[in-house]
Amino acid sequence: QVQLVESGGGLVQAGDSLRLSCAASGRNVNNYAMAWFRQAPGKEREFVAAVNWSGGITYQADSVKGRFTISRDNAKNTVYLQMNSLKPEDTAVYYCAAGSQSGSRRAVSYNHWGQGTQVTVSS
Numbered sequence: 786q787v788q789l790v791e792s793g794g795g796l797v798q799a800g801d802s803l804r805l806s807c808a809a810s811g812r813n814v815n816n817y818a819m820a821w822f823r824q825a826p827g828k829e830r831e832f833v834a835a836v837n838w839s840g841g842i843t844y845q846a847d848s849v850k851g852r853f854t855i856s857r858d859n860a861k862n863t864v865y866l867q868m869n870s871l872k873p874e875d876t877a878v879y880y881c882a883a884g885s886q887s888g889s890r891r892a893v894s895y896n897h898w899g900q901g902t903q904v905t906v907s908s
Contacts, residue, residue, distance in 0.1 A: 787811035787897040789881045794902030797871055801906070805866040807881030807899060815859040818887040820895060821866045823877035823904075830880070832890040834866060844888045849875075871906045878903050 793805040807819070820835035834855035835844040843855050854867040864881060879902050882895035889895070 787814055787817065787883050789883060789897055789899035791879065791881050791899045791902040794879060794904045796905045796907065799872055799906055799908050801871050802867070802869045803871065803904060805868065805879055805881075805902060805904075807864040807866075809862045809864065809881075809883065814862050814883070817883040817897070818885065818889070819855075819857060819864045820882045820884070820889070821855060821864075822880045822882060822892060822895075823875075824880070824901075825877040828877075830892050832892070833879070835888050835890070836864065837887040842888065844890070846890070868904070871904075873906045873908045876904060876906050 788810045790808045816838055818837055821833040822830050823833050824830040832846050836855045836857050840857040852870045857864045881899040883897040884895035886894040
């Protein structure tokens with residue numbers, strides 16, 4: 786079983802930066818593709834970014850391209866989401882996910898999820 790724990794969320798102003806972390810534990814966690822999704826109130830969960838098992842290939846949603854960067858440190862079993870130039874529309878609960886399909890933008894492709902961390906961006 787894989788456990789994922791997110792941290793790093795908070796309340797910031799537009800234009801600020803935040804770095805989210807996702808600590809993974811369990812068997813063979815470094816073999817999984819990892820991703821970040823987010824869900825705003827009243828909206829569906831949406832793909833933000835993904836990274837393959839080695840960290841060498843990354844994917845981003847168009848809405849965050851150029852502002853958000855996903856990375857992973859397999860020595861620390863941790864995935865990061867560096868978020869720069871934050872906008873009020875980035876406000877959401879951010880979830881870390883693990884799955885076997887590298888680069889998938891579909892939530893159903895991921896079978897392990899964290900509990901989420903709230904990011905609120907004020908204007």
